[in-house]
Amino acid sequence: MAQEITLTVNGATRTNQVEPRLLLADYLRSVLDLTGTHVGCDTSNCGACTVSLNGDAVKSCTVFAVQADGADVTTLEGLASDDGTLHPIQEGFWEKHGLQCGFCTPGMIMSSLDLLSKNPNPTEAEIREGLSGNLCRCTGYHNIVLAVQFAAEKMNSGS
Amino acid sequence: MVTSSFDYYAPTSVADALALLDQHGDDAKLLAGGHSLIPLMKTRLAEPAVLIDLGKISTLSYINEQDGGLAIGAMTTYSEIAGSELVQSNAPVLAEASGQVADNQIRNRGTIGGSLSHSDPAGDLPAVALALGAQLTTSSSGAHRTISADDFFVDLLTTALEPNEILSEIVIPALPAGTGTAYAKFANKASHYAVVGVAAVVTVGSDGTCQSARIGITGAGPKATRATGTESALVGSNLDDSAVRAAASHAGDGIDFNEDVHASGEYRAHLISVYAARAIRAAVENAS
Known part of the structure; x- marks a missing residue:
């Protein structure tokens, strides 16, 4: 029903x-x-x-x-603005090549949003723990961490 | 994956939920965070005709200080518990273990009441509730009941909850002065379920000897249980390394060890002593 x-x-x-x-x-x-x-x-x-x-x-x-x-x-x-401007996390994944096949990327980005909203300055270990509920079968974790670090820096600088 | 069809109710009060439970009886399942039940429904190991969602009952979600301990609403999530300064101060092992459950997304949904009521043999919080001596309050139409954690876990996925009862509150007594707590687990790498997990609550006297100890273990056997052999070996000891090792060697006494793809019974028997020793050492360190 x-x-x-x-x-x-x-x-x-x-x-x-x-x-x-x-x-x-x-x-x-x-x-x-x-x-x-x-x-x-x-x-x-x-x-x-x-x-x-x-x-x-x-x-x-x-x-x-x-x-x-x-x-x-x-x-x-x-996440992106109506004019197509990417959210800083999306920009980070673009700039740091935080994806290979891209299948996991939406989930990675949404988890990163949760992480950065609650912990704006995460350490690398905190990023890896925070994203541990997201699996990347291409094993592209290294650049995903760089993407989140890029986003954190950009969001904190307010630009 | 698609579950079987069911009727869904989202009551906004415990009284309404209990009326629905009385009305639908064995056809109904209570839905808390859903991260144990929904996967079971997707594989059709569970096919309830009626789901009563407790998620809209705001009065079941809270963390309060009570008599120096805590009173926690059953629908409080792992994330809320792990991040609570009150829990970190009054029952640190509960915050520590809640922060190690699964992953962030699951901690945002999963609840303390759901974990205890499901009594998964690899769940983290049953061991913690045992170690902290938690008292579990249930509600049924017109009645309340308090069940000690020691009496709550009956068998694999089986608790002392009656079909017409809802677990509503978890009460954790104040920790005596000089008490340290810790949780140590060997986690499945993918799911973070406990292959074995040990929660230790140890009270150290001013002379450095162990005044009391409660050790809860999970993952080892069909249900979470106290390691009473370890507890009695600890009490009165000087808690040095050899005393801790000797006590921890009893952590698996009397357990019918689980055997599965993750670990043989023999391996679990080994792990449980290793992780008991780690949890006890960390608890003693945290006591000082």
Whole structure:
């Protein structure tokens, strides 16, 4: 039996009828067409599906859409400015080549957003621990760390 | 992966949740953070007809100081506990262990009440609750009950909770002066579940001897348990390296060790003594 949910996604209010068993990841991808959120392992290990739920990074493959009723959700698509200016974290991944195949990148960026919002000056060890819920099968971790460091510096300088 | 169909309720009070639980009985499962239950539902190892989501009950999420200890709402997340200065000061091992659960995203969703109620043999917090001597408060329609952590974990994925009960609060008594705490675990590299984990709460007297010790272990057997042999060997000892090693060698006494792809029973039996010694040494250091 479908239930109505209303939530804010990337600043816009969305109301939909959903089956309770619809996962938040599938709601974002299939109902809202926001395919920047990737589904990798579908078992809450890889972190490719990470989105921000009320300011906290969560694995959207392990949250039902109905649980997000009333919540504020931000996906990768919500980071860049309307004029296309990249968020400093996206810019960091671009500048430091923080991706190879790119599949894990949306989740890496959303986890980095959670990390930097709570710890604006992380050490390298804190970055690696903070992103330990995100797996990169290309093993591109080195440049991902550099990307987060780039973003932290840029966000702290306010430019 | 798609779960079986279910009816979903999101009550906003404990009373409403209990009424739903009474109404639906065995058909219903309580949903806390969902990071144990939803994976089970996706693999269809669990197919509840009704899910009662506790996530909208704001009165189940809090961390309060109580009689020098703590009272924690069952829906408080690992992240909230790990980051709480109150927990870091009144029950440091709880903050330490909560910060080592899984990863950041899972700590943002997973809850203390969900962890204890699920009683996963590789969960971290059951061992901590045992070591801290936690008292668990449950609610059922018109009633409350307090269960000691010592009596709560019954068997693999089985607790003393009755089908009509909700675990609502975790009460942690004040630590005596001179007490140090620590958690040491050998974590599965991918999931960070405890292959073995040891929580130690050790009170050191002014003469340097051990006044009391509570050691909770997880990952080793079908459920979290106290290492009573280690505790009794520690009490009265001078806590030097040989005393700690001798006591830790009893950490696996009486355990029917788990055997799985991550570790043989023999390896777990070895690890549990090594990690018990590490947790005890760290607790003693933290006591000073």
